[in-house]
Amino acid sequence: MDQLQCMNCQNRVPQEEAKLFAGVLVCSTCHMFAERLYRRSELELNQLLRVLQDAIRIAIIEGRLTPMEGGPLDEIPKQELLRNVMMLQEKRDAAKRRQGG
Numbered sequence: 001m002d003q004l005q006c007m008n009c010q011n012r013v014p015q016e017e018a019k020l021f022a023g024v025l026v027c028s029t030c031h032m033f034a035e036r037l038y039r040r041s042e043l044e045l046n047q048l049l050r051v052l053q054d055a056i057r058i059a060i061i062e063g064r065l066t067p068m069e070g071g072p073l074d075e076i077p078k079q080e081l082l083r084n085v086m087m088l089q090e091k092r093d094a095a096k097r098r099q100g101g
Helices: 028-061 078-099
Strands: 003-005 012-014 019-021 024-026
Touching: 019 028, 024 028, 028 078
Parallel strands: none
Antiparallel strands: 003 012, 019 024
């Protein structure tokens, strides 16, 4: 029986039990951990997108949607965009806490 090595924990894994995560060979335990981390992060990113969509919707309703400084959207650094989305999420969470929800 051929054994392979998990790229993460370095444990030996029987070939038939080895799994791939994003093209990397791992044991079933590391695969489960990687999948859970990925799925949780995917849910959090989707939640951030919903927050951003809601903030844009509210800005449109209130007539506050204006072009961002610095030109077109594709010129805005991703870190700045993510920072703004996180700030919106924090404001939303704080508002929910104040409302008791």
